[in-house]
Amino acid sequence: MTVKCIASMAALALLMSVITSAVAAEKVQGDPAKAESIVASACASCHGLDGNSPVPGFPKLAGQSPVYLLRELKEFKLEHRKSEAMTPFIANLSEEDQANLALYFAAQKPTPGVVTKPELVAAGKKIYLEGNSDSGVPSCDGCHSESGAGSDRFPRVAGQDVEYTLAQIKLYAQHVRKYGIKAMRIVAERLTDLEAEAVAQYLASLK
């Protein structure tokens, strides 16, 4: 039997389409203007009208990759990713709404984050840019980029809310947020509490 490229083998291609869905980056199609009324009635009280959350603990969505936002909305809808706060709102969102919302928040301008423990920022920067090779923590900039702007595969982290970042690292480490990219679960497991906190502070300091 002649062996063919593994990527073109039908059975594997099917399997791969399932696996890749977590990392695939397809362009989001929709109309952000159509999301405005939903934002005002459902999202704004936690995430802010402009996606800059006024409430600590809630993620800043402004400037986030639309691909990432749509992926996470779908994950909430499927109940792969769970959040009590999101549950009542996600149920009513159609696929079209989700795409419109993703584009809406992606187009908003992010405001600077709030550093709550400035003494940890320098240590957080070291972890962010160098990782910890003893415990096998890669540097964070590899995926999230040096500026923290992220990409379609990996979310923007610059200026993110400290409490939210820490909560997510914990959820990854405890495998509660288990449908995300596995690399992040491993990073979260390998980070010490102090390293995680320092990184969260550094992220908040990034513009």
Added chain:
Amino acid sequence: MKFASIFIALGVFVAPHAIAESTALPHASGIESKNYVWNKQDQELEGLLKCAGDKERGQVAYEVCRGCHKNHAEGRPDAGYPQLAGQHVSVLIKQMADVRRGLRDNPRMHPFIEATAVPLAEIPDMAAYLHSLRVPTSNRKGPGGNLVRGKILYDKDCVSCHGDAGEGDAAEFYPKVASQHYPYLYRESLDIRDLMRRNANPKMVRVLKGYSDEDIEAVSDYMSRLPPVND
């Protein structure tokens, strides 16, 4: 320094500890087993090698590797992460596949190459991308104290496979060694000699068996100083 105490505090917390985590490493039988065949082709490896990798897709797929191997695939000598830029496609694919299936033990890397982190189809793409990058000239060299011995050993034992210029041999899956980081060459050579690198070529184990640590240091240093070879 103002933040010195924080770094010290971090140092306490991040002191080297065994990587114990939920994801079990796979284990394939390697050089320690009686019927080990080096570079034994199976459907997965053959299927990967048949793919025409796409550099552009590979660059995107490589994002998950950059935290260790860095933006230009220059690696990090201080952390033991090898330079991957310019390496042969065949070598890259084989080594990624070996780590993935637990033939080359690498607990630090495994979670970043296993199936949910990297779909199989992206491996040839990443290899094509990495091979297209120029080999950096700023790699970490060795201590420089025994280069004459290093050259003698290299010419005697290494040239036949890795080539005069350290260019390796893509068709034979022999890596390019010229301008690789010294600490990486040193560690891997020790591991191959001591049967710790379980996907090693037995030919190489036989060669390195007679080497002292100092010999390995000398020859690794020599290789690290061979000028970059770009295909």
